[in-house]
Amino acid sequence: MSLTLAIVGRPNVGKSTLFNRLVGKRLALVDDQPGVTRDLREGEGRLGDLRFTVIDTAGLEDATDDSLQGRMRRLTERAVDMADVCLFMIDARVGVTPTDEMFAEILRKRSKHVILAANKAEGNAADAGVLEAYNLGLGEPVRLSGEHGEGMTDLYAQLMPLADAAAERAVNDAPETDIELDEDGEGEAPQITAAKPLQVAVVGRPNAGKSTLINKIVGEDRLLTGPEAGITRDAISLRIDWADPDGDSMPMRIFDTAGMRKKAKVQEKLEKLSVSDGLRAVKFAEVVVVLLDAAIPFEQQDLRIADLAEREGRAVVVAVNKWDIEEDKQEKLRDLKESFERLLPQLRGAPLVTVSAKTGRGLERLRAAILRAHDVWNRRVPTAALNRWLTAMLEQHPPPAPQGRRIKLRYMTQAKTRPPGFVVMCSHPDKMPDSYTRYLVNGLREDFDMPGTPIRLTLRGQGDKNPYKGRRKKNAGALAKHLKGRA
Numbered sequence: 001m002s003l004t005l006a007i008v009g010r011p012n013v014g015k016s017t018l019f020n021r022l023v024g025k026r027l028a029l030v031d032d033q034p035g036v037t038r039d040l041r042e043g044e045g046r047l048g049d050l051r052f053t054v055i056d057t058a059g060l061e062d063a064t065d066d067s068l069q070g071r072m073r074r075l076t077e078r079a080v081d082m083a084d085v086c087l088f089m090i091d092a093r094v095g096v097t098p099t100d101e102m103f104a105e106i107l108r109k110r111s112k113h114v115i116l117a118a119n120k121a122e123g124n125a126a127d128a129g130v131l132e133a134y135n136l137g138l139g140e141p142v143r144l145s146g147e148h149g150e151g152m153t154d155l156y157a158q159l160m161p162l163a164d165a166a167a168e169r170a171v172n173d174a175p176e177t178d179i180e181l182d183e184d185g186e187g188e189a190p191q192i193t194a195a196k197p198l199q200v201a202v203v204g205r206p207n208a209g210k211s212t213l214i215n216k217i218v219g220e221d222r223l224l225t226g227p228e229a230g231i232t233r234d235a236i237s238l239r240i241d242w243a244d245p246d247g248d249s250m251p252m253r254i255f256d257t258a259g260m261r262k263k264a265k266v267q268e269k270l271e272k273l274s275v276s277d278g279l280r281a282v283k284f285a286e287v288v289v290v291l292l293d294a295a296i297p298f299e300q301q302d303l304r305i306a307d308l309a310e311r312e313g314r315a316v317v318v319a320v321n322k323w324d325i326e327e328d329k330q331e332k333l334r335d336l337k338e339s340f341e342r343l344l345p346q347l348r349g350a351p352l353v354t355v356s357a358k359t360g361r362g363l364e365r366l367r368a369a370i371l372r373a374h375d376v377w378n379r380r381v382p383t384a385a386l387n388r389w390l391t392a393m394l395e396q397h398p399p400p401a402p403q404g405r406r407i408k409l410r411y412m413t414q415a416k417t418r419p420p421g422f423v424v425m426c427s428h429p430d431k432m433p434d435s436y437t438r439y440l441v442n443g444l445r446e447d448f449d450m451p452g453t454p455i456r457l458t459l460r461g462q463g464d465k466n467p468y469k470g471r472r473k474k475n476a477g478a479l480a481k482h483l484k485g486r487a
Helices: 017-023 068-082 098-110 126-135 151-172 210-218 269-283 301-309 328-345 363-377 383-396 436-446 470-487
Strands: 004-008 041-047 050-056 084-093 114-119 198-204 236-243 249-256 287-293 315-321 352-354 408-418 422-425 457-458
Touching: 004 017, 004 098, 017 269, 041 151, 050 151, 050 457, 068 098, 084 098, 084 151, 084 301, 084 436, 098 126, 114 151, 114 363, 126 151, 151 301, 151 470, 198 301, 210 236, 210 249, 210 457, 249 470, 287 301, 287 363, 287 436, 315 363, 352 363, 383 436, 436 457
Parallel strands: 004 050, 004 084, 084 114, 198 249, 198 287, 287 315, 315 352, 422 457
Antiparallel strands: 041 050, 236 249, 408 422
Protein backbone atom coordinates (compact mmCIF):
# COMPACT_ATOMS: atom_id res chain seq x y z
CA MET A 1 0.00 0.00 0.00
CA SER A 2 2.03 2.95 -1.27
CA LEU A 3 -0.77 5.59 -1.29
CA THR A 4 -1.68 7.50 1.88
CA LEU A 5 -5.05 9.30 1.99
CA ALA A 6 -5.86 11.81 4.76
CA ILE A 7 -9.52 12.76 5.29
CA VAL A 8 -9.69 16.37 6.49
CA GLY A 9 -12.37 18.98 7.05
CA ARG A 10 -14.07 20.97 9.77
CA PRO A 11 -15.84 19.12 12.62
CA ASN A 12 -18.96 17.02 11.99
CA VAL A 13 -18.80 16.80 8.20
CA GLY A 14 -18.68 12.97 8.32
CA LYS A 15 -14.95 12.17 8.13
CA SER A 16 -15.04 9.26 10.58
CA THR A 17 -18.13 7.78 8.91
CA LEU A 18 -16.32 7.66 5.57
CA PHE A 19 -13.18 6.34 7.28
CA ASN A 20 -15.15 3.42 8.74
CA ARG A 21 -16.65 2.66 5.34
CA LEU A 22 -13.25 2.66 3.60
CA VAL A 23 -11.60 0.36 6.17
CA GLY A 24 -14.69 -1.85 6.36
CA LYS A 25 -14.87 -1.70 10.18
CA ARG A 26 -16.24 0.62 12.86
CA LEU A 27 -12.77 1.66 14.03
CA ALA A 28 -13.56 5.35 14.52
CA LEU A 29 -16.16 6.58 17.01
CA VAL A 30 -19.06 8.32 15.27
CA ASP A 31 -21.65 10.65 16.83
CA ASP A 32 -23.85 13.56 15.78
CA GLN A 33 -22.06 16.03 18.04
CA PRO A 34 -18.95 17.74 16.59
CA GLY A 35 -15.40 17.16 17.87
CA VAL A 36 -15.63 13.44 18.69
CA THR A 37 -12.38 12.61 16.85
CA ARG A 38 -9.30 14.12 18.50
CA ASP A 39 -6.43 11.83 17.58
CA LEU A 40 -5.22 10.59 14.22
CA ARG A 41 -6.41 7.11 13.39
CA GLU A 42 -4.79 5.04 10.65
CA GLY A 43 -6.31 2.06 8.82
CA GLU A 44 -6.02 -0.07 5.69
CA GLY A 45 -8.49 1.32 3.17
CA ARG A 46 -10.10 -0.67 0.35
CA LEU A 47 -12.02 0.67 -2.60
CA GLY A 48 -12.57 -1.84 -5.39
CA ASP A 49 -9.13 -3.20 -6.25
CA LEU A 50 -7.33 -0.21 -4.67
CA ARG A 51 -5.46 -0.71 -1.39
CA PHE A 52 -4.21 2.34 0.49
CA THR A 53 -3.51 3.77 3.94
CA VAL A 54 -6.31 6.06 5.15
CA ILE A 55 -5.97 8.52 8.04
CA ASP A 56 -8.95 9.91 9.97
CA THR A 57 -8.17 13.35 11.41
CA ALA A 58 -9.60 15.73 13.95
CA GLY A 59 -11.89 18.49 12.67
CA LEU A 60 -9.97 21.54 11.44
CA GLU A 61 -10.68 24.53 13.66
CA ASP A 62 -9.47 28.12 13.59
CA ALA A 63 -7.10 27.76 16.54
CA THR A 64 -3.29 28.06 16.43
CA ASP A 65 -2.47 28.33 20.17
CA ASP A 66 -1.61 25.52 22.60
CA SER A 67 -5.23 24.81 23.45
CA LEU A 68 -6.69 21.37 22.76
CA GLN A 69 -8.16 22.61 19.47
CA GLY A 70 -4.80 24.15 18.49
CA ARG A 71 -2.93 20.91 19.19
CA MET A 72 -5.54 18.93 17.27
CA ARG A 73 -5.16 21.28 14.31
CA ARG A 74 -1.35 20.89 14.30
CA LEU A 75 -1.75 17.12 14.35
CA THR A 76 -4.12 17.28 11.37
CA GLU A 77 -1.68 19.55 9.50
CA ARG A 78 1.03 16.96 10.15
CA ALA A 79 -1.19 14.31 8.54
CA VAL A 80 -1.72 16.64 5.55
CA ASP A 81 2.05 17.00 5.13
CA MET A 82 2.74 13.26 5.16
CA ALA A 83 -0.24 12.15 3.03
CA ASP A 84 -0.04 11.67 -0.73
CA VAL A 85 -3.67 12.79 -1.16
CA CYS A 86 -6.00 14.88 1.00
CA LEU A 87 -9.73 14.27 0.77
CA PHE A 88 -11.18 17.63 1.82
CA MET A 89 -14.77 17.13 2.99
CA ILE A 90 -17.52 19.69 3.31
CA ASP A 91 -21.13 19.22 4.42
CA ALA A 92 -23.22 19.56 1.24
CA ARG A 93 -26.39 20.23 3.28
CA VAL A 94 -24.80 23.16 5.13
CA GLY A 95 -22.88 24.50 2.14
CA VAL A 96 -19.48 26.23 2.12
CA THR A 97 -18.66 28.06 5.36
CA PRO A 98 -15.95 30.70 5.99
CA THR A 99 -13.98 27.99 7.83
CA ASP A 100 -14.14 25.76 4.74
CA GLU A 101 -12.82 28.63 2.61
CA MET A 102 -9.92 29.27 5.01
CA PHE A 103 -8.85 25.63 5.09
CA ALA A 104 -9.21 25.24 1.33
CA GLU A 105 -6.61 28.00 1.02
CA ILE A 106 -4.28 26.17 3.47
CA LEU A 107 -4.65 22.88 1.58
CA ARG A 108 -3.86 24.51 -1.75
CA LYS A 109 -0.48 25.54 -0.31
CA ARG A 110 0.37 22.45 1.78
CA SER A 111 -1.04 19.37 0.09
CA LYS A 112 0.37 17.58 -2.95
CA HIS A 113 -3.09 16.54 -4.20
CA VAL A 114 -6.51 17.60 -2.96
CA ILE A 115 -9.79 15.85 -3.79
CA LEU A 116 -12.86 17.90 -2.86
CA ALA A 117 -15.73 15.81 -1.50
CA ALA A 118 -19.26 17.08 -0.79
CA ASN A 119 -20.51 14.65 1.85
CA LYS A 120 -24.12 14.04 2.96
CA ALA A 121 -25.04 14.67 -0.68
CA GLU A 122 -27.92 12.20 -0.93
CA GLY A 123 -31.20 13.82 -2.02
CA ASN A 124 -32.14 17.18 -3.59
CA ALA A 125 -31.47 19.13 -0.39
CA ALA A 126 -27.71 18.88 -1.05
CA ASP A 127 -27.75 20.24 -4.63
CA ALA A 128 -27.16 23.87 -3.64
CA GLY A 129 -24.22 22.95 -1.40
CA VAL A 130 -22.60 20.84 -4.14
CA LEU A 131 -22.81 23.75 -6.60
CA GLU A 132 -21.42 26.10 -3.97
CA ALA A 133 -18.38 23.82 -3.54
CA TYR A 134 -17.11 24.83 -6.99
CA ASN A 135 -16.31 28.28 -5.51
CA LEU A 136 -13.50 26.75 -3.41
CA GLY A 137 -11.33 26.46 -6.52
CA LEU A 138 -10.38 22.82 -5.88
CA GLY A 139 -11.98 21.38 -8.99
CA GLU A 140 -15.17 19.39 -9.40
CA PRO A 141 -16.49 18.07 -6.07
CA VAL A 142 -17.17 14.36 -5.65
CA ARG A 143 -20.75 13.79 -4.42
CA LEU A 144 -20.57 11.39 -1.50
CA SER A 145 -22.63 9.84 1.21
CA GLY A 146 -20.28 8.20 3.70
CA GLU A 147 -23.25 6.86 5.62
CA HIS A 148 -25.04 5.26 2.67
CA GLY A 149 -22.01 4.44 0.49
CA GLU A 150 -23.04 6.63 -2.45
CA GLY A 151 -20.39 8.17 -4.74
CA MET A 152 -17.70 5.52 -4.07
CA THR A 153 -17.32 4.86 -7.82
CA ASP A 154 -16.54 8.55 -8.44
CA LEU A 155 -14.05 8.57 -5.56
CA TYR A 156 -12.38 5.45 -7.02
CA ALA A 157 -12.02 7.21 -10.40
CA GLN A 158 -10.25 10.14 -8.71
CA LEU A 159 -7.94 7.94 -6.61
CA MET A 160 -6.92 5.38 -9.22
CA PRO A 161 -4.44 7.53 -11.26
CA LEU A 162 -2.96 8.91 -8.03
CA ALA A 163 -2.53 5.38 -6.66
CA ASP A 164 -0.81 4.29 -9.87
CA ALA A 165 1.58 7.27 -9.67
CA ALA A 166 2.31 6.56 -5.98
CA ALA A 167 2.99 2.89 -6.74
CA GLU A 168 5.38 3.87 -9.52
CA ARG A 169 7.23 6.25 -7.16
CA ALA A 170 7.47 3.50 -4.55
CA VAL A 171 8.96 1.10 -7.13
CA ASN A 172 11.50 3.71 -8.22
CA ASP A 173 12.49 4.57 -4.65
CA ALA A 174 12.55 1.03 -3.26
CA PRO A 175 15.87 -0.81 -3.37
CA GLU A 176 16.22 -3.91 -5.51
CA THR A 177 16.42 -6.83 -3.08
CA ASP A 178 16.44 -10.63 -3.31
CA ILE A 179 18.11 -10.64 -6.74
CA GLU A 180 18.01 -14.17 -8.15
CA LEU A 181 21.22 -15.80 -9.41
CA ASP A 182 21.84 -18.61 -11.85
CA GLU A 183 23.49 -21.93 -10.91
CA ASP A 184 26.99 -20.48 -11.11
CA GLY A 185 26.18 -17.68 -8.70
CA GLU A 186 26.12 -15.03 -11.40
CA GLY A 187 23.59 -12.25 -11.78
CA GLU A 188 23.37 -8.59 -12.61
CA ALA A 189 24.10 -6.38 -9.57
CA PRO A 190 22.38 -2.98 -9.71
CA GLN A 191 24.98 -0.27 -10.23
CA ILE A 192 25.14 2.81 -8.00
CA THR A 193 24.51 5.81 -10.24
CA ALA A 194 23.24 9.36 -9.91
CA ALA A 195 19.82 8.11 -11.05
CA LYS A 196 19.90 5.13 -8.64
CA PRO A 197 21.96 6.29 -5.63
CA LEU A 198 22.92 4.15 -2.65
CA GLN A 199 20.08 4.48 -0.11
CA VAL A 200 21.12 4.86 3.54
CA ALA A 201 18.79 5.27 6.54
CA VAL A 202 20.14 6.68 9.81
CA VAL A 203 18.03 5.34 12.70
CA GLY A 204 18.27 5.32 16.48
CA ARG A 205 16.76 6.57 19.72
CA PRO A 206 15.81 10.25 20.20
CA ASN A 207 18.71 12.66 20.77
CA ALA A 208 21.38 10.23 19.52
CA GLY A 209 22.52 12.93 17.07
CA LYS A 210 21.13 11.65 13.77
CA SER A 211 20.30 15.06 12.25
CA THR A 212 23.59 16.56 13.49
CA LEU A 213 25.52 13.69 11.87
CA ILE A 214 23.76 14.15 8.51
CA ASN A 215 24.34 17.92 8.61
CA LYS A 216 28.05 17.24 9.10
CA ILE A 217 28.11 14.77 6.19
CA VAL A 218 26.25 17.21 3.92
CA GLY A 219 28.46 20.10 5.04
CA GLU A 220 25.62 22.50 5.90
CA ASP A 221 22.77 22.85 8.39
CA ARG A 222 20.02 21.34 6.27
CA LEU A 223 18.19 19.68 9.19
CA LEU A 224 16.85 21.22 12.39
CA THR A 225 18.89 20.20 15.45
CA GLY A 226 18.98 21.06 19.13
CA PRO A 227 19.49 19.68 22.64
CA GLU A 228 15.82 18.66 22.95
CA ALA A 229 14.97 15.05 22.13
CA GLY A 230 12.45 14.39 19.35
CA ILE A 231 12.95 17.45 17.12
CA THR A 232 12.88 15.42 13.89
CA ARG A 233 9.41 14.11 13.04
CA ASP A 234 9.55 13.35 9.31
CA ALA A 235 11.69 10.76 7.57
CA ILE A 236 13.50 13.36 5.45
CA SER A 237 15.71 12.24 2.56
CA LEU A 238 18.67 14.24 1.27
CA ARG A 239 20.47 13.57 -2.02
CA ILE A 240 24.27 13.95 -1.69
CA ASP A 241 27.56 13.00 -3.34
CA TRP A 242 29.72 11.85 -0.43
CA ALA A 243 33.39 12.11 -1.41
CA ASP A 244 36.36 10.41 0.23
CA PRO A 245 39.69 12.22 0.92
CA ASP A 246 40.90 11.28 -2.59
CA GLY A 247 37.91 13.04 -4.15
CA ASP A 248 36.03 9.91 -5.27
CA SER A 249 32.34 10.65 -4.73
CA MET A 250 29.50 8.21 -4.17
CA PRO A 251 25.89 9.21 -4.98
CA MET A 252 23.72 8.57 -1.92
CA ARG A 253 20.23 9.29 -0.66
CA ILE A 254 20.33 9.58 3.13
CA PHE A 255 17.15 9.29 5.20
CA ASP A 256 17.07 11.14 8.51
CA THR A 257 14.42 9.55 10.72
CA ALA A 258 12.59 10.39 13.92
CA GLY A 259 13.99 8.88 17.12
CA MET A 260 12.37 5.55 17.97
CA ARG A 261 11.49 5.09 21.65
CA LYS A 262 10.03 2.06 23.40
CA LYS A 263 6.47 1.44 22.26
CA ALA A 264 5.13 1.90 25.82
CA LYS A 265 6.60 5.40 25.95
CA VAL A 266 5.19 6.50 22.60
CA GLN A 267 1.98 8.14 23.81
CA GLU A 268 1.76 11.20 21.60
CA LYS A 269 0.01 10.38 18.33
CA LEU A 270 2.38 12.68 16.43
CA GLU A 271 5.30 10.59 17.62
CA LYS A 272 3.51 7.38 16.59
CA LEU A 273 3.25 8.73 13.05
CA SER A 274 6.92 9.75 13.14
CA VAL A 275 8.07 6.30 14.24
CA SER A 276 6.03 4.57 11.52
CA ASP A 277 7.62 7.01 9.05
CA GLY A 278 11.04 5.89 10.30
CA LEU A 279 10.13 2.23 9.89
CA ARG A 280 9.20 2.92 6.27
CA ALA A 281 12.62 4.53 5.77
CA VAL A 282 14.28 1.27 6.91
CA LYS A 283 12.34 -0.61 4.24
CA PHE A 284 13.43 1.87 1.56
CA ALA A 285 17.12 1.69 2.55
CA GLU A 286 19.89 -0.61 1.35
CA VAL A 287 22.22 0.14 4.27
CA VAL A 288 20.89 1.03 7.74
CA VAL A 289 23.15 3.00 10.09
CA VAL A 290 22.07 2.34 13.70
CA LEU A 291 23.33 5.38 15.63
CA LEU A 292 24.02 4.86 19.34
CA ASP A 293 24.79 7.34 22.09
CA ALA A 294 28.22 6.49 23.57
CA ALA A 295 26.96 7.33 27.06
CA ILE A 296 24.03 4.84 26.94
CA PRO A 297 24.70 2.31 24.13
CA PHE A 298 22.79 -0.87 23.38
CA GLU A 299 19.61 -0.13 25.27
CA GLN A 300 16.65 -2.39 24.51
CA GLN A 301 15.31 -0.07 21.83
CA ASP A 302 18.67 0.04 20.02
CA LEU A 303 18.62 -3.76 19.86
CA ARG A 304 15.05 -3.77 18.50
CA ILE A 305 15.96 -1.28 15.77
CA ALA A 306 19.03 -3.28 14.70
CA ASP A 307 17.00 -6.50 14.74
CA LEU A 308 14.30 -4.85 12.59
CA ALA A 309 16.92 -3.90 9.98
CA GLU A 310 18.26 -7.48 9.99
CA ARG A 311 14.77 -8.97 9.62
CA GLU A 312 14.10 -6.63 6.69
CA GLY A 313 17.27 -8.05 5.10
CA ARG A 314 19.21 -4.78 5.05
CA ALA A 315 22.96 -4.31 5.47
CA VAL A 316 23.69 -2.85 8.92
CA VAL A 317 26.40 -0.50 10.22
CA VAL A 318 26.53 0.38 13.92
CA ALA A 319 27.87 3.89 14.63
CA VAL A 320 28.61 5.14 18.17
CA ASN A 321 28.18 8.91 18.38
CA LYS A 322 29.44 11.55 20.87
CA TRP A 323 32.82 9.82 20.96
CA ASP A 324 34.57 13.19 21.41
CA ILE A 325 33.35 13.47 25.02
CA GLU A 326 34.29 9.90 25.94
CA GLU A 327 37.25 9.77 28.34
CA ASP A 328 38.53 6.18 28.45
CA LYS A 329 38.14 5.41 24.76
CA GLN A 330 40.08 2.11 24.62
CA GLU A 331 38.21 0.46 27.47
CA LYS A 332 34.87 1.79 26.21
CA LEU A 333 35.51 0.44 22.71
CA ARG A 334 36.42 -2.98 24.12
CA ASP A 335 33.19 -3.05 26.14
CA LEU A 336 31.16 -1.97 23.11
CA LYS A 337 32.53 -4.77 20.93
CA GLU A 338 31.90 -7.35 23.64
CA SER A 339 28.31 -6.13 24.13
CA PHE A 340 27.70 -6.10 20.38
CA GLU A 341 28.85 -9.73 19.94
CA ARG A 342 26.76 -10.85 22.90
CA LEU A 343 23.54 -8.89 22.27
CA LEU A 344 23.35 -9.02 18.45
CA PRO A 345 24.73 -12.42 17.38
CA GLN A 346 22.61 -12.30 14.21
CA LEU A 347 24.76 -9.34 13.04
CA ARG A 348 28.10 -10.84 14.04
CA GLY A 349 30.95 -8.97 12.40
CA ALA A 350 28.90 -5.94 11.30
CA PRO A 351 31.02 -2.77 11.19
CA LEU A 352 31.14 -0.85 14.50
CA VAL A 353 32.40 2.70 13.94
CA THR A 354 33.01 5.48 16.48
CA VAL A 355 32.11 8.99 15.29
CA SER A 356 31.56 12.51 16.51
CA ALA A 357 28.73 14.27 14.69
CA LYS A 358 29.79 17.51 16.39
CA THR A 359 33.45 17.54 15.26
CA GLY A 360 33.20 15.31 12.18
CA ARG A 361 35.80 12.82 13.37
CA GLY A 362 35.25 9.27 12.14
CA LEU A 363 33.12 10.21 9.10
CA GLU A 364 35.68 8.76 6.67
CA ARG A 365 35.54 5.45 8.56
CA LEU A 366 31.72 5.59 8.51
CA ARG A 367 31.66 6.12 4.73
CA ALA A 368 34.06 3.21 4.22
CA ALA A 369 31.96 0.99 6.52
CA ILE A 370 28.76 1.82 4.60
CA LEU A 371 30.37 0.92 1.26
CA ARG A 372 31.90 -2.24 2.74
CA ALA A 373 28.53 -3.34 4.18
CA HIS A 374 26.88 -2.68 0.80
CA ASP A 375 29.56 -4.73 -0.96
CA VAL A 376 29.07 -7.70 1.42
CA TRP A 377 25.29 -7.39 0.97
CA ASN A 378 25.90 -8.04 -2.77
CA ARG A 379 28.39 -10.92 -2.18
CA ARG A 380 28.31 -13.90 -4.59
CA VAL A 381 29.85 -17.31 -3.91
CA PRO A 382 30.40 -19.82 -6.78
CA THR A 383 28.50 -23.09 -6.46
CA ALA A 384 31.65 -25.23 -6.69
CA ALA A 385 33.26 -23.37 -3.78
CA LEU A 386 30.07 -23.70 -1.73
CA ASN A 387 29.92 -27.47 -2.16
CA ARG A 388 33.60 -27.93 -1.28
CA TRP A 389 32.94 -25.85 1.83
CA LEU A 390 29.80 -27.88 2.67
CA THR A 391 31.77 -31.15 2.50
CA ALA A 392 34.38 -29.78 4.91
CA MET A 393 31.70 -28.51 7.31
CA LEU A 394 29.98 -31.92 7.31
CA GLU A 395 33.27 -33.70 8.05
CA GLN A 396 34.06 -31.30 10.87
CA HIS A 397 30.61 -31.52 12.46
CA PRO A 398 28.11 -34.02 10.94
CA PRO A 399 24.40 -33.23 11.13
CA PRO A 400 22.31 -34.93 13.84
CA ALA A 401 20.50 -38.24 13.44
CA PRO A 402 16.95 -37.81 14.77
CA GLN A 403 15.33 -41.19 15.56
CA GLY A 404 18.52 -42.89 14.34
CA ARG A 405 18.23 -41.57 10.76
CA ARG A 406 21.01 -39.15 9.81
CA ILE A 407 20.05 -36.05 7.84
CA LYS A 408 21.98 -35.99 4.55
CA LEU A 409 23.04 -32.66 3.05
CA ARG A 410 23.65 -33.30 -0.66
CA TYR A 411 24.04 -30.04 -2.54
CA MET A 412 24.24 -26.29 -1.96
CA THR A 413 23.93 -23.20 -4.13
CA GLN A 414 23.48 -19.46 -3.75
CA ALA A 415 20.04 -18.48 -5.02
CA LYS A 416 19.98 -14.75 -4.27
CA THR A 417 21.89 -11.66 -3.21
CA ARG A 418 20.84 -8.49 -1.39
CA PRO A 419 20.96 -10.13 1.16
CA PRO A 420 22.87 -13.35 0.35
CA GLY A 421 20.47 -16.32 0.22
CA PHE A 422 21.53 -19.96 0.02
CA VAL A 423 19.65 -23.21 -0.64
CA VAL A 424 20.72 -26.62 0.72
CA MET A 425 19.19 -29.81 -0.70
CA CYS A 426 18.83 -32.36 2.09
CA SER A 427 16.76 -35.22 3.48
CA HIS A 428 14.27 -34.43 6.26
CA PRO A 429 14.64 -30.62 6.23
CA ASP A 430 11.83 -30.34 8.78
CA LYS A 431 13.90 -32.27 11.33
CA MET A 432 16.99 -30.05 11.07
CA PRO A 433 17.57 -28.29 14.43
CA ASP A 434 18.05 -24.52 14.50
CA SER A 435 21.45 -24.95 16.14
CA TYR A 436 22.85 -26.74 13.06
CA THR A 437 21.41 -24.09 10.74
CA ARG A 438 23.16 -21.43 12.85
CA TYR A 439 26.39 -23.47 12.61
CA LEU A 440 26.17 -23.34 8.80
CA VAL A 441 25.25 -19.62 8.72
CA ASN A 442 28.12 -18.69 11.03
CA GLY A 443 30.48 -20.78 8.89
CA LEU A 444 29.34 -19.00 5.73
CA ARG A 445 29.79 -15.65 7.41
CA GLU A 446 33.32 -16.47 8.56
CA ASP A 447 34.73 -18.51 5.65
CA PHE A 448 33.35 -16.38 2.80
CA ASP A 449 33.99 -13.01 4.46
CA MET A 450 30.38 -11.88 4.91
CA PRO A 451 30.47 -10.09 8.27
CA GLY A 452 27.36 -8.38 9.55
CA THR A 453 25.04 -8.93 6.60
CA PRO A 454 21.80 -10.91 7.03
CA ILE A 455 22.19 -14.41 5.58
CA ARG A 456 19.17 -16.46 4.51
CA LEU A 457 19.57 -20.26 4.51
CA THR A 458 16.74 -22.42 3.11
CA LEU A 459 16.61 -26.20 3.48
CA ARG A 460 14.79 -28.13 0.76
CA GLY A 461 13.77 -31.77 0.63
CA GLN A 462 14.90 -34.48 -1.78
CA GLY A 463 11.93 -33.88 -4.03
CA ASP A 464 13.28 -30.49 -5.08
CA LYS A 465 15.27 -30.21 -8.27
CA ASN A 466 18.96 -31.05 -7.86
CA PRO A 467 21.00 -29.68 -10.80
CA TYR A 468 23.59 -32.46 -10.39
CA LYS A 469 21.08 -35.31 -10.28
CA GLY A 470 21.62 -37.78 -13.09
CA ARG A 471 24.67 -36.00 -14.51
CA ARG A 472 27.16 -38.69 -13.44
CA LYS A 473 25.03 -41.51 -14.92
CA LYS A 474 24.51 -39.52 -18.13
CA ASN A 475 28.24 -38.77 -18.44
CA ALA A 476 29.11 -42.44 -17.78
CA GLY A 477 26.70 -43.55 -20.51
CA ALA A 478 28.15 -41.04 -22.97
CA LEU A 479 31.67 -42.25 -22.19
CA ALA A 480 30.69 -45.92 -22.68
CA LYS A 481 29.06 -45.07 -26.02
CA HIS A 482 32.17 -43.15 -27.11
CA LEU A 483 34.50 -46.04 -26.21
CA LYS A 484 32.24 -48.57 -27.97
CA GLY A 485 32.32 -46.45 -31.11
CA ARG A 486 36.12 -46.34 -31.06
CA ALA A 487 36.29 -50.13 -30.64
